[in-house]
Amino acid sequence: MKRLSYILLVTFAAMVGCKKGFLDINTDPNNPTVASLPQLLVAAEQGLAYDLGFTNDNRGARGLTEVLSVYMHQVTVRESQDQYGATGTQFDINNAWSDFYSAQGVNSSADYIGFLENVEVMIRQADASNSHTYAGIGRVLKAYGFSQFVDAFADIPFSEANKFSTEVLRYPKFDKGQDIYPELFKLLDQAIGDLSATSGNQIAPTTDDLFYGGSRDSWIRLANTIKLKLYNQIRLTTNVSAQVTALVNGGKLISGWDNSFMMKYGKSPSPDDRNPGFSEYFATQKSHYQSPWFYEIMKGYNPRIFTGIVDPRIPYYFYTQNKVDAPSAGGGTDYRDSAFISIYFGSTGPNRDRSQDGSMTVFGIYPVGGRYDQGDHIVVNASSGTGAAPLRLLTYADVLYIEAELMNAGVLAGDARATLRAAILESFNQVDQVVNLANGGQSIPKLAGTSDVAYANKIMGVYDAGSTARKLEVIMTQKWIQSFGFSCDQYTDYRRTGYPILFDPGNPQQAPGGFVQPPINGDPSRPGVPQPKVRVVASRKYPLSLPWPANELNVNPNAPAQKQPDTYPVFWDK
Structure with missing residues (x-):
């Protein structure tokens, strides 16, 4: 990957989310410190990926997928997001939010995070210099980023966000999601106009554009596809038939793998440019178990959906460290199906907290660039995969x-x-x-x-x-x-x-009497010994939106009182 050679510390005054302070700036006229458009673009694109993906704190990546992969029952953990317990003080929620709104260096490393402030400055500079491609890319990124945060948090700072450097506005109000969405469509239309401009473009991106290498056609396709996605998300509250028909008939949507929107990671451990989720392979203690619910649907075990249909993608999705007929290195298991070892969501079973680092099933090659499961059953480490999955x-x-x-x-x-x-x-x-x-x-x-x-x-x-x-x-x-x-x-x-159907410890069909049954004969190391049922609980209802970060509420006098996540839906949730 080439992005690390572009990432420099951007030293302009920046509103740090809604924190009380802001970054200092060197105003020495003999040593100007204005970030260039390429620097701003790299920082913004990397920051966006870090805000939405998995967490690797050493890289400065603190993303919402870290929490939401548990809420969507593809990963299970022993941390606060189990049983829907992530509060406003949860690490990933707080940091994804602050990194979204801020621009700051991380641990003096070569990596750089910070999304919105970089985007705002890039748009202003690009507009001033008639660099239409940068301006258009900035507006697409801004619209997409805000759409994701509305979808996650419902109401967020928008109209007054990041206005300190231009309007000395330090404490932004929270706007309603239904008021933000129309502005996002306007941003996307404006972006398409920028990207379609034939004059100007004094400076145009190339390799500093980590997503598309400066391809205006790809960015226009992305802008239209984001519009299609957002119209689909509001289809239960608004008649969007004309809009989606025009977008599909227009033929300017993402049309293949090559113009899909993704952050491509590399294989280098130093400086580390690998997928943040790959850090599980070299973590001091592994924490991301592969959800039994997800696995059983793919395996064809679920009695409701795809029963008896084995998904051929399983060895690409999951890697089993434990040998099929070997005892688990951690002793008893919460969930085992042959070599697949995990823990249940909401488990209070006696084996939930055993250390299974050398036996638990881990991410495979598909989601994070780990190892394809060819049946070799090794204990994984940093050399077991590349981390180069986008x-x-x-x-x-x-x-x-x-x-x-x-x-x-x-x-x-x-x-x-x-x-x-x-x-x-x-x-x-x-x-x-x-x-x-x-x-x-x-x-x-x-x-x-x-x-x-x-x-x-x-x-x-x-x-x-x-x-x-x-x-x-x-x-x-x-x-x-x-x-x-x-x-x-x-x-x-x-x-x-309401789909897919997710695991619910309180559902008597899924967990009769509050217990779930692993595959009866799922432990081949103990032939003839049935696996015991496991007690599961969910102490909280499903969150209809994420809690607002405590760091924001504590310092912003214009922030609302903390919400009750299970009763505070996003506006399109009907």
Whole structure:
């Protein structure tokens, strides 16, 4: 990756979220310290990825997926987000928020975080110099970033955010999500105008654009695709048929893997440019267990959805450290199915807190650039993978799932079945593309053109047998499976549609009497000894939005009182 050579400390006055202080600036006229457009763009793009992905604090990455992957039941942990317990003091929520609104260096490292302030300064400088491509990119990034934070937190500072350097406004008010969304559509339209401009462009990005290398066509496609995504998210509150039809018929959406919106990471450990989620491979203590609920749906064990259908992507998604017939290195297990070892969401079982570092199942090659599971069952470390899997923010597969959802709902004309099938096949191609980027020398079979068609046929059988609501469940569950590694849109989709069905310790069908049963004979190291049931609880209701960070509420007199997350929905949640 080339981005580290571009990342420099940006030393302009910056509002740090809503913290009381702001960064000092050297005003020596003989030594001006104005960040260049390339520096600002690199910092903003990296900051956005860090705010939304997994956490690696040593890199300055503190992202919302760290919490939301647990809320969306793809990861299980022993930390506060278990049982929906993340409060306003939770580390990742506080830091993702402050890093979103601020610009600051991290631990004197070569990495640089900070999103919104960098974007705002970049837009101002680009407008002043007629550098239309930078201005357009900045507005697309701003619209996308704010949309994600509205979708996560509901109401956030927007109209008065980051106005200290221009209006000496230190404590911004919180705007309602329904008031912010229309402004985001305006930003995107303005961005498309900037990116379509044929005059000006005195300075145009190239390799400093980590997402698209300066391709204006790709940024225009992204802007339109974000609009499609946002219209889909408000379809239950607003008639958006005309808007989505025009976008789809316009033919200027993300159209393939090559123009998908993703942060591509590298393989270098020093300076570290790997996917932040790959830090699990060399962590002092591993903490990201792979959700049994997610695994069992892919394995075909779930009695409600895709029963008996084994997903061929399993060895790409998960890596099993423990040998099939060997005892767990940590002793008793909370959940075990052959070599797959994990813990349940909400578990209070006697084996939940055992150290399973050398036996637990970890991320595979697909989500974070870990190891493909070829059955070698090694205890992973930093050399077991590359970490070069991209953070997939908005891909061609996502576009197809969005279109299938709109068609199924009757909002967009078209064949929902054919579009869903295309989305599933593209999801398999997506895995192959990630393998091409992240493979460190393993012999890894391709999925596309082999097992993808047979799997898609089985899923279409489930789809064909269902009602309109059941068809929506199939679409959203497949979208959830393919988006493993980025949970922000999953969280939005679940609250909008109610799908996929998630594990609920209080559901008597899922956990009769408050207990769940691991596979009876799931521990081959103890033949003939059935695995015991595990007690599970959920002490809190599902959060309809994330709590506002305590750091913000404590210093901003214009901030509201803390919300009750399970009763405070985003405006589109009907």
